[in-house]
Amino acid sequence: MRTDFDTELEDRLVRYAVIDSQSDGHSPTVPSTPIQLDMSRLLMAELKAMGAQDVTLSQDSVVLATIPATEGVNAPVVGWLAHVDTAPQFNASGVKPVVHRGYNGGDISFADAPDLRLSPEEFPFLSEKVGEDIITASGTTLLGADDKAGVAVVMTAARHLLENPDIAHGKIRLAFVPDEEIGRGVTQNLPADLAADFAYTFDGSMPGDVEYESFSADAGVVKITGVSIHPGWAKDELVNALHLGAKVLMTLPHVTMTPETTEGREGFIHAVSMTGSAAQVEMHFILRDFEMEGLEAKGALLRQVCETVAKTEPRARITCDITHQYRNMRYWLEKDMTPVDIATAAVRKAGMEPVSGAIRGGTDGSRLTEFGTPCPNIFCGMQNVHGPLEWVSVQDMAKATLVALNLATGVAELDSPS
Numbered sequence: 001m002r003t004d005f006d007t008e009l010e011d012r013l014v015r016y017a018v019i020d021s022q023s024d025g026h027s028p029t030v031p032s033t034p035i036q037l038d039m040s041r042l043l044m045a046e047l048k049a050m051g052a053q054d055v056t057l058s059q060d061s062v063v064l065a066t067i068p069a070t071e072g073v074n075a076p077v078v079g080w081l082a083h084v085d086t087a088p089q090f091n092a093s094g095v096k097p098v099v100h101r102g103y104n105g106g107d108i109s110f111a112d113a114p115d116l117r118l119s120p121e122e123f124p125f126l127s128e129k130v131g132e133d134i135i136t137a138s139g140t141t142l143l144g145a146d147d148k149a150g151v152a153v154v155m156t157a158a159r160h161l162l163e164n165p166d167i168a169h170g171k172i173r174l175a176f177v178p179d180e181e182i183g184r185g186v187t188q189n190l191p192a193d194l195a196a197d198f199a200y201t202f203d204g205s206m207p208g209d210v211e212y213e214s215f216s217a218d219a220g221v222v223k224i225t226g227v228s229i230h231p232g233w234a235k236d237e238l239v240n241a242l243h244l245g246a247k248v249l250m251t252l253p254h255v256t257m258t259p260e261t262t263e264g265r266e267g268f269i270h271a272v273s274m275t276g277s278a279a280q281v282e283m284h285f286i287l288r289d290f291e292m293e294g295l296e297a298k299g300a301l302l303r304q305v306c307e308t309v310a311k312t313e314p315r316a317r318i319t320c321d322i323t324h325q326y327r328n329m330r331y332w333l334e335k336d337m338t339p340v341d342i343a344t345a346a347v348r349k350a351g352m353e354p355v356s357g358a359i360r361g362g363t364d365g366s367r368l369t370e371f372g373t374p375c376p377n378i379f380c381g382m383q384n385v386h387g388p389l390e391w392v393s394v395q396d397m398a399k400a401t402l403v404a405l406n407l408a409t410g411v412a413e414l415d416s417p418s
């Protein structure tokens with residue numbers, strides 16, 4: 001049975017997905033790609049048309065808007081966030097969304113990629129979706145349900161609250177953020193711009209997910225300067241930075257403590273890139289762990305490996321810089337679980353069992369929480385993100401919309417703050 005939300009969510013997802021809003025980590029601008037503003041401007045127009053207040057584009061290109069509290073309700077101010085960009089990892093231009101209405105349980109094929117199959121054998125969750133309406137791309141692009149499913153959910157819930165003043169809820173602040181996929185969506189300005197007591201991102205996968213643990217993350221940059229000399233005269237003089245780079249890699253653990261050998265709550269050191277020449281090499285690493293002690297130990301290990309390799313060749317210069325990326329939001333949320341408790345109650349009220357796993361990654365909420373606005377992550381139904389097999393069920397988006405509405409009413413039931 002299709003609900004009114006289903007029709008609206010499907011329409012929104014299809015309309016938003018065709019807009020190319022891919023971010024680009026190599027670009028220094030804000031937002032990283034101007035095409036993201038095509039999404040932002042559309043959302044601003046739609047928000048104004050549905051009667052949202054204070055619709056603005058912030059200095060950081062975040063679309064902000066207010067759903068005023070219902071008459072007489074004095075509740076904490078809650079933020080709802082989704083991101084307008086799609087992942088740089090796969091082609092995102094020319095997205096052609098395909099709606100598979102009343103999914104029959106078989107393999108899904110793709111018009112533009114005859115060899116590609118989305119199969120319930122390979123992705124068992126799909127086999128639970130028989131009869132639902134599945135949206136995919138056409139085979140040559142990602143779909144962008146990450147996070148346009150989240151955008152569609154927030155917009156649909158906002159429209160519903162604005163049209164139904166009889167639903168008692170507190171003030172809700174909306175934020176549609178650029179550049180989440182390249183880790184630049186949340187700036188230090190966002191807590192003040194959002195002006196919420198706490199917030200939720202709608203940027204998760206499985207129905208029921210309420211996530212309040214992310215990785216803690218640092219980045220490592222290793223620079224190696226060798227001694228560059230014409231190879232014809234190089235005897236006893238040339239120091240090849242490439243060999244030293246290889247030594248650093250081979251000295252680091254690689255049958256353990258890598259992304260491909262860890263899961264669950266284990267952290268890792270991931271060698272992301274190695275570029276350069278015999279004269280100079282630059283290596284980029286990401287360091288991840290759920291606990292600070294584990295993260296610090298990984299930084300110390302990378303430094304120690306660099307020092308050890310440096311000792312084998314005193315004529316080379318090896319530097320290792322480790323910088324802060326984001327922190328596990330649990331460190332803050334465990335001090336006051338109210339935002340998580342409201343979310344798990346909202347999920348139960350929508351007929352699902354809440355699931356709180358630890359995210360092997362970060363969300364906009366990781367940084368927003370660290371900057372002072374606690375912000376767990378809620379599902380919006382996206383599956384197989386960042387590739388051509390991405391899909392979302394309209395009915396899962398409808399479940400997330402119900403959760404958003406339950407959040408709104410759940411907050412209004414809290415004791416009023418003074």
Ligand SMILES: [Zn+2]
Pocket residue numbers: 083146147180203
């Ligand atoms: Zn996302």
